[in-house]
Amino acid sequence: MSVTPEQSAEALNGMFKFGQSLAAGFFDYLGKQNAAFQQAAPAQAPQLPLPEASDMARLQQELAEAHARLWAGMAQARPGEPVQPIAQPAPGDRRFNAPEWTASPVFDYIRQAYLLNSDYLTKLADALPIADGRTKERMQFLTRQYVDALAPSNFAATNPEFIQTAIETRGESITQGIKNLISDMEKGRISMTDDSAFEIGRNLATTPGSVIYENALMQLIQYAPLTEQVHKTPLLIVPPCINKFYIMDLQPANSLVRFMVEQGFTVFLVSWKNIQAEQAHFGWDDYLQLGPITALDVVRDVTKVKKPHALGFCVGGTILTSALAVLKGRGEDPVESLSLMTTLLDFADAGEIGCLVDEASVAGREATIGKGGVFQGRELAQVFSSLRANDLIWQYVVGNYLKGKKPEAFDLLYWNSDSTNIAGPFIAWYLRNMYLENNLRVPGKLEMLGVKVDLGKVDVPAYLMAAREDHIVPWTSAYLVRQLLGGDTTFVLGASGHIAGAINPASKNRRSYWVSESSAAVPEEWLEAATEQKGSWWLNWVEWLRPKSGDMVAARNKPGNTKYKVIEPAPGRYVKETV
Structure with missing residues (x-):
């Protein structure tokens, strides 16, 4: 099936409008999340400066043209053939490695469309006219959280691996996935390893x-x-x-x-x-x-x-x-x-954690636990996991809940999940004098x-x-x-x-x-x-x-x-x- 010029023009116009609506929702998300990091109400937070109109138009045009090429490739693909690749995952991104993603033109299209949209939003964040380096890094961090969370691999309806596993197990994977989810909710964290495989003093920390x-x-x-x-x-x-x-x-x-x-x-x-x-x-x-x-x-x-x-x-x-x-x-x-x-x-340059530390967030810690209190280890563990969300969060959401698998035994991940509380005055002083003021x-x-x-x-x-x-x-x-x-x-x-x-x-x-x-x-x-x-x-x-x-x-x-x-x-x- 071929695509006429009129259909291409219609697809281009539709995708241009889609790019506009995607950007609008994205900037609303960034503003709210930035306010949350600053522990302020969204209405009180300063408005994010938008990219230059010319940059916005250029990026939206590029997105629309890429989607039009992808749609045309899908329309021209023969039955049983994968869609012509327009977008590819970044090196090291294993979310779409399974053959199920390219075996079906529908899921291949979903995969590539997501990659195009992710690239578009990443470029939008990069184009924000923000002079402060730490704020700019925070926007890039929030963008990564946003696009990682919306990956089609994270949802049952758009993950062909979920469907294939459910068919092969006659639904048992769905039942087990629900059980895994309930267990992790009771535990208060996502399971990254088989906790029963390790015990401190038995097979960890055993040097006499x-x-x-x-x-x-x-x-x-x-x-x-x-x-x-x-x-x-x-x-x-x-x-x-x-x-x-x-x-x-x-x-x-x-x-x-x-x-x-x-x-x-x-x-x-x-x-x-x-x-x-x-x-x-x-x-x-x-x-x-x-x-x-x-x-x-x-x-x-x-x-x-x-x-x-x-x-x-x-x-x-x-x-x-x-x-x-x-x-x-x-x-x-x-x-x-x-x-x-x-x-x-x-x-x-304090790495990715540094972009999450600003005056408002530190002042909030000082006011709540700076004179006495406990900074919960689970909160810190969640921050560290979010720095590599695909590897330390979404991989296990897909494996544990969608595929119904039990994570393998891995000593390093057991340690990673074994969080530790910190004294509030210590962490508040440390954040201000090291990360914030570099004294x-x-x-x-x-x-x-x-x-x-x-x-x-x-x-x-x-x-x-x-x-x-x-x-x-x-x-x-x-x-x-x-x-x-x-x-x-x-x-x-x-x-x-x-x-x-x-x-x-x-x-x-x-x-x-x-x-x-x-x-x-x-x-x-x-x-x-x-x-x-x-x-x-x-x-x-x-x-x-x-x-x-x-x-x-x-x-x-x-x-x-x-x-x-x-x-x-x-x-x-x-x-x-x-x-």
Whole structure:
């Protein structure tokens, strides 16, 4: 069947009007969602500036012409043949990989029409004349949420995989999908993995060790040696307080903790408290004092080593570095070296989370929980999931509810779902002084524990690891740490994202990392001079650490000492507490 010029013109005019109506609804959505982020009523929120009329007309014309070509291709397609491809998913987009999407011209048309509309709305958001970079990024983020949510793969009537699965199972997939939905509603979250497959202390966080100290905010774990001799200088690990520590100790094959113990290091680790009402008053200073500062004192007392190594991951690295700046400001020399994994100290470009933080939202947090309260872990988990909605939300909506499947067992996703509460005063202070005002990078701007901190005084050797595809801590921002610390720095760039790039076990030795002797101020110039090394950056890090770790000594076979006695076996009670 061919399409006449009159029909093409009619289709073009119809799609032009469709583009206008699509834009109108889209801008209404953006305005309301932006107001919600600012915790203001939509009527009180400033109106979004619309793209230039010429840009709007051009984009609508392009959309109309693309839809006309798609319609013409569908009309000309022979029975049983797919529609001529006009639009293709972006690389890595797996939503339409199943053959059912192209086996039927109807669903192929639905798929391509959606991709054309998504591209149109994305370009509309890009064309908004907004000068403020953070607001512009928020509009782009909201646009992605909008187009991801409207994907035909998310709805039973427009997902051929749902229909095919229902036919093959004689409706059983629909029944099971409803059961999965009810179960997840009771659970209060979408299931990403088989929760019954994992248990902390049984097959997660199993590296042998003992809790030798605890206070209201953290437990300190000392891990048992796995070698007859160890390096004299121990290692203290400070993980993020917004997640549970066992990301560093998942299972033996992918445990950074076990790897370091196997390399002959005495490892200590901070296990943060899952905040309840009793800890709701803790602020930034409390986390520094009761966290790394106290932990360093205990490590020194137990090992009789004045200057341990210290490693911080993500916000754990921000807390750790701030604590070291306080100690340096007091005239102390607290550590032999500092290692940071995917850590921000300069928040000028704070990744996708940064676009969600503005004065109104921070002020709202300060008013509600800034003086005392609990920031619920589930809320933070939802924010992180929304950053990768197709992978961490819609994939499971389709699999769990439309196809009636049970998600597979995956330790990383179990950890990702095991959310942690945070003290309100801490998170409010952190959002304002780091994400909103970027004060930490300015010497003397922030006072912590009575000390005006200067990161330049942290002059120990530092190993800085970032991940090339990290959307939470952009690697170019992590690189800027080199300009803030006072000592020699070594920068290493790992492949993949925030978690997979950091937790890249040496036992599997997959992916790669980049190294360079360059000390360029501009991150991209450093990368141009870098060389790619196959395998895990863990091996590079441990070789950097060894020469700074003193002589080999007999392993410390007894945890703690007479002052710090064993409280309970690792991984301890704190990490097992649920929200």
